[in-house]
Amino acid sequence: xxxxxxxxxxxxxxxxxxxxxxxxxxxxxxxxxxxxxxxxxxxxxxxxxxxxxxxxxxxxxxxxxxxxxxxxxxxxxxxxxxxxxxxxxxxxxxxxxxxxxxxxxxxxxxxxxxxxxxxxxxxxxxxxxxxxxxxx
Numbered sequence: 420x421x422x423x424x425x426x427x428x429x430x431x432x433x434x435x436x437x438x439x440x441x442x443x444x445x446x447x448x449x450x451x452x453x454x455x456x457x458x459x460x461x462x463x464x465x466x467x468x469x470x471x472x473x474x475x476x477x478x479x480x481x482x483x484x485x486x487x488x489x490x491x492x493x494x495x496x497x498x499x500x501x502x503x504x505x506x507x508x509x510x511x512x513x514x515x516x517x518x519x520x521x522x523x524x525x526x527x528x529x530x531x532x533x534x535x536x537x538x539x540x541x542x543x544x545x546x547x548x549x550x551x552x553x554x555x
Contacts, residue, residue, distance in 0.1 A: 444534060445485075449482065480500055
């Protein structure tokens with residue numbers, strides 16, 4: 420961490436964004452690691468004509484990228500990887516619901532869109548000053 424005197428409200432905002440987005444997605448990734456493995460994802464990937472190895476990208480996007488985002492290491496790259504992972508997840512698992520609304524009038528994919536846009540925001544903004552190691 421850097422000198423607190425040079426820390427701005429913008430840096431605290433970036434930290435909150437990184438911790439919330441990265442932390443919440445990390446729960447999804449860890450859940451996938453412990454809930455029967457990669458088989459379901461592999462089936463979705465191969466059904467779309469992609470090689471099985473692409474399924475392991477889920478672990479990059481939902482475990483590795485969130486850890487990097489939380490720590491503020493390679494933050495921009497991790498944010499874009501995170502967003503790309505969400506775009507692929509939306510395409511693979513939720514493409515039928517892209518424009519579907521819930522009975523309350525909200526997008527059915529509200530959470531997925533929030534993750535996607537949050538990842539893009541982190542990719543664009545970087546990690547700020549409150550990071551472990553060199554700024555990302």
